[in-house]
Amino acid sequence: MSDENKPAEVAALVAELRAHLTWAADAGVKNLGTVAAPQKVATQNIAPQVNKMAAPVIAATISRSPDSPPRDSSPDRPMPKSAPLPVTNPPLAHGVSGSSLKTLEAVRAEIGDCTRCKLHKGRHNIVFGVGSPKARLVFVGEAPGEDEDLQGIPFVGKAGQLLTKMIEAMGLTRDEVYICNTVKCRPPNNRNPEPDELGACEPFLVGQLASLKAECIVTLGKFAAQALLRDQTPISRLRGQWRTYAGVPLMPTFHPAYLLRSPGEKGKVWSDLQQVMGKLGLQPPKKAGDTQ
Ligand code: SF4
Numbered sequence: 508m509s510d511e512n513k514p515a516e517v518a519a520l521v522a523e524l525r526a527h528l529t530w531a532a533d534a535g536v537k538n539l540g541t542v543a544a545p546q547k548v549a550t551q552n553i554a555p556q557v558n559k560m561a562a563p564v565i566a567a568t569i570s571r572s573p574d575s576p577p578r579d580s581s582p583d584r585p586m587p588k589s590a591p592l593p594v595t596n597p598p599l600a601h602g603v604s605g606s607s608l609k610t611l612e613a614v615r616a617e618i619g620d621c622t623r624c625k626l627h628k629g630r631h632n633i634v635f636g637v638g639s640p641k642a643r644l645v646f647v648g649e650a651p652g653e654d655e656d657l658q659g660i661p662f663v664g665k666a667g668q669l670l671t672k673m674i675e676a677m678g679l680t681r682d683e684v685y686i687c688n689t690v691k692c693r694p695p696n697n698r699n700p701e702p703d704e705l706g707a708c709e710p711f712l713v714g715q716l717a718s719l720k721a722e723c724i725v726t727l728g729k730f731a732a733q734a735l736l737r738d739q740t741p742i743s744r745l746r747g748q749w750r751t752y753a754g755v756p757l758m759p760t761f762h763p764a765y766l767l768r769s770p771g772e773k774g775k776v777w778s779d780l781q782q783v784m785g786k787l788g789l790q791p792p793k794k795a796g797d798t799q
Pocket of ligand 1: 621622623627633691692707708
């Protein structure tokens with residue numbers, strides 16, 4: 508940093524710090540502790556491998572499922588009243604102790620056997636995340652459900668199977684992307700995460716995103732979008748519109764669990780994912796019988 512740039516950079520850092528602390532305090536987070544300096548994210552072209560699989564179709568094998576009670580009975584059900592108001596995108600590494608970017612393993616180690624919020628009481632497993640540490644694309648959902656809690660892996664129930672089809676329809680595999688949630692422990696009876704829980708767990712999501720340095724983020728459902736964007740606009744209006752999170756393009760779309768209940772909305776999600784494919788330069792896999 509040159510001397511003449513120092514005042515502006517320090518002012519920007521203080522503004523970001525103040526925005527985060529205000530948000531965290533509003534969210535009911537206690538013992539805020541130290542806040543690391545923001546980390547700049549490079550949107551690198553890291554893992555451009557595209558898997559040419561047989562064409563999956565999102566519409567296939569979708570059935571109404573009782574596997575998990577619906578967390579989002581409506582895609583636009585508002586956040587709790589005490590949830591933070593939209594401010595700005597947060598600094599990418601706030602709340603994670605230490606000033607350097609951490610590996611995913613280090614973020615997981617920092618979580619440990621976490622008891623930072625009340626969700627630890629009923630969980631079977633912490634559901635950290637799964638996928639490639641060099642993923643170009645990250646999916647962020649809301650919270651683990653029953654299957655995920657039991658297996659310790661995100662998106663493995665019926666909604667997860669649909670997400671897998673969505674990923675494959677983009678010409679990718681689950682191993683090539685990264686999948687995680689805003690909170691790492693299952694809320695009781697699949698209720699919505701509460702503001703203090705989101706605030707307590709957010710540093711870990713921030714740490715994951717900072718470590719991944721993906722080229723694109725897709726948020727699934729209103730909670731992930733509203734939490735990362737600090738924007739309580741209904742997901743029905745957020746979806747399909749490019750936003751940015753810490754400089755990374757972010758596409759909000761509906762949660763697969765919502766699609767299981769409202770299969771007529773699948774076309775909108777596919778439209779959103781096609782925008783993402785365009786951003787990443789991906790082509791859908793060829794269907795059986797297609798010729799060169
Ligand atoms: Fe810790 Fe997050 Fe689980 Fe809460 S949800 S106990 S903050 S890992």
